[in-house]
Amino acid sequence: xxxxxxxxxxxxxxxxxxxxxxxxxxxxxxxxxxxxxxxxxxxxxxxxxxxxxxxxxxxxxxxxxxxxxxxxxxxxxxxxxxxxxxxxxxxxxxxxxxxxxxxxxxxxxxx
Amino acid sequence: xxxxxxxxxxxxxxxxxxxxxxxxxxxxxxxxxxxxxxxxxxxxxxxxxxxxxxxxxxxxxxxxxxxxxxxxxxxxxxxxxxxxxxxxxxxxxxxxxxxxxxxxxxxxxxxx
Numbered sequence: 777x778x779x780x781x782x783x784x785x786x787x788x789x790x791x792x793x794x795x796x797x798x799x800x801x802x803x804x805x806x807x808x809x810x811x812x813x814x815x816x817x818x819x820x821x822x823x824x825x826x827x828x829x830x831x832x833x834x835x836x837x838x839x840x841x842x843x844x845x846x847x848x849x850x851x852x853x854x855x856x857x858x859x860x861x862x863x864x865x866x867x868x869x870x871x872x873x874x875x876x877x878x879x880x881x882x883x884x885x886x887x
Numbered sequence: 888x889x890x891x892x893x894x895x896x897x898x899x900x901x902x903x904x905x906x907x908x909x910x911x912x913x914x915x916x917x918x919x920x921x922x923x924x925x926x927x928x929x930x931x932x933x934x935x936x937x938x939x940x941x942x943x944x945x946x947x948x949x950x951x952x953x954x955x956x957x958x959x960x961x962x963x964x965x966x967x968x969x970x971x972x973x974x975x976x977x978x979x980x981x982x983x984x985x986x987x988x989x990x991x992x993x994x995x996x997x998x999x
Binding site: 780808810812817818819820821822825865867869871873874875876877878879880 | 891893918920927928929930931932935942943978980985987988989990991992993995
């Protein structure tokens with residue numbers, strides 16, 4: 777089955793800093809990869825996704841590239857805002873109803 | 888709002904009581920999932936429905952847990968004889984075929 781390992785938090789950055797949250801996966805086959813974001817007291821919201829190798833997912837200034845050779849899907853943003861403070865989850869889905877999530881990385885952005 | 892909805896959003900109960908949660912998926916989505924999320928962890932798969940058929944259950948789903956999706960639309964998750972270890976966020980997600988899963992806001996259960 778799949779497994780996902782992501783960078784432990786918490787991560788604290790100043791506004792306009794560069795963000796990287798590392799995510800690596802192990803999987804049989806070629807899973808689709810996702811980043812979800814969770815704000816306090818809420819469910820998970822899809823942030824971006826990539827379905828095959830070398831695809832880049834992007835949304836709201838966040839980007840992640842599906843790297844088959846390194847089995848990675850690192851999340852990046854060039855300039856974070858206070859409103860980006862949340863918990864970020866990396867996930868791998870091999871479409872066999874076996875979607876696995878990382879443990880989550882809490883990001884706090886200070887003004 | 889046409890997203891996934893869950894009810895209630897919060898539930899506080901005493902140990903030993905039964906609780907039931909409801910999930911209403913996005914209307915055309917044929918697949919529905921239940922997950923459990925504990926503090927500081929990612930969601931863990933509990934069970935999955937395709938239309939009204941429950942096709943998969945995790946080992947996390949003890950005999951005290953039961954889920955139904957009687958008409959292939961909304962689903963319920965019941966926990967009998969709740970224990971303090973059942974305290975968690977219960978998340979529902981739906982999808983159309985192999986497409987992306989969309990999550991509801993969750994039901995936070997606290998067992999005293």
